[in-house]
Amino acid sequence: MSDPVQHTLNELCVLADLPVRTVRYYVQHGLIDRPVGETRAARYGAAQLEQLLLIKKWSAAGVSLERIRELLQGVEADVPARARQAGAVEVHSHLHVADGLEVVIEPGRAQLSPEQVRAFTRGVMALYESITKGKTK
Template identity: 35%
Template sequence: MRYRVEELASRCDLSVDTIRYYQSLGLLDAPEREGRAAWYDDGHVATLGRIRDLKAQGFTLAMVKRALAGELDAGEEALAAAIQRPAAEGADLAPIGPMDLPELSEHTGVSLTVLESVARQGILIPSTEEDIPYGAEDVDAVRAGQALLDSGVPISELLALAREHDAAIGGIADQAVDLFARFVRDPIRAQVDDEDEAARRMVEALQTMLPAATEIIAHTFRRRLLTAARERLEADEAAQA
């Protein structure tokens, strides 16, 4: 079968602009040219289906490109999917799909201007580089921030606190990833010859590590926060005595 770009877009339920965007990124081969006519075939249909499947797993377009080029082995592809869509057992998240900033504003009731300002400062971190990079977790985070604002915390002070936290936690995240690579991923690769079995073990280890590392860090922060609050109250009481 051969298709013009409009027919390919209809067949794959995509816009013509999306197809041309994928071509510009090198994800989709150029069509066959006959004079001024451009023809696509079933190979293009299959590639677009593969792109859809990978994006549904949470792959960024950069990772999609590597997967299409055969640059990811089974273990790397499984890890990439697990990283993009980590297991969140027990998470109390609303059933909200991917959204852009205007949709995030609509879900949270926080003005788009405020969200754009927060995003520009690198505090509202998108999950991917796509144009629908936010999800239920971001709704919860924005609502939590709004609760602090409603309690009287100035937005400038809240943003400053968030920036300091982001700067501090970035190094910890890098260390955690390095630990996983050195002591989990690399030994599994060295010890397990079967790619599918290695991929399964790596994903299981990652899904164990993510919530464990998150809980350790959250527990430490909660304990530090409560300790600091208690010490502040005791210092205020001593000053008033």
């Protein structure tokens, strides 16, 4: 047995916080893997739960079901950035370089991974240090 944790359809829906009808739609249209077994004996595992949570996250971000299907199948392409709208919540990182000098980073919009953000931060700090090194206080 490759996936020891098994859930009924109702249990899966509770875990994913999705209606039964939606999960059945996703199975029917091949967005999530088919369960093991049929009808009431059907069992869903961690893989299907993970697929549902990804679909839910991407749907909330405005990604189409067609694009979600491609992403789940491993087709690599950038998810287009959504236009800024009034009332939208954005996450920013603020790099305090020195008094009066701050860099605002929006990793999602800049398409930077956490590792790239850390490398950028180190680079900015090194550049600032090299610029101000000869400056007398």
